[in-house]
Amino acid sequence: xxxxxxxxxxxxxxxxxxxxxxxxxxxKRNFHSVEGLRELAAKIRRAAxxxxxxxxxxxxxxxxxxxxxxxxxxxxxxxxxxx
Numbered sequence: 171x172x173x174x175x176x177x178x179x180x181x182x183x184x185x186x187x188x189x190x191x192x193x194x195x196x197x198k199r200n201f202h203s204v205e206g207l208r209e210l211a212a213k214i215r216r217a218a219x220x221x222x223x224x225x226x227x228x229x230x231x232x233x234x235x236x237x238x239x240x241x242x243x244x245x246x247x248x249x250x251x252x253x
Contacts, residue, residue, distance in 0.1 A: 173197060173200075179213045187222060
């Protein structure tokens with residue numbers, strides 16, 4: 171898996187995906203809205219031309235690396251023990 175700077179899929183990374191790179195990890199720096207995340211994920215899938223793993227940097231526990239709009243209520247209410 172590789173990551174990248176910015177909110178646009180770099181041509182070099184798209185080339186790696188075309189040649190078989192198995193996945194991409196995304197960080198907060200890579201998108202600014204839910205729609206932006208959807209569009210970027212679609213570009214990654216198109217570049218790979220096959221199923222590809224798309225990971226998102228997440229700290230785990232009750233600290234979320236992404237704003238609430240990205241994870242909604244599914245993780246609230248005891249999904250993890252509070253520390």
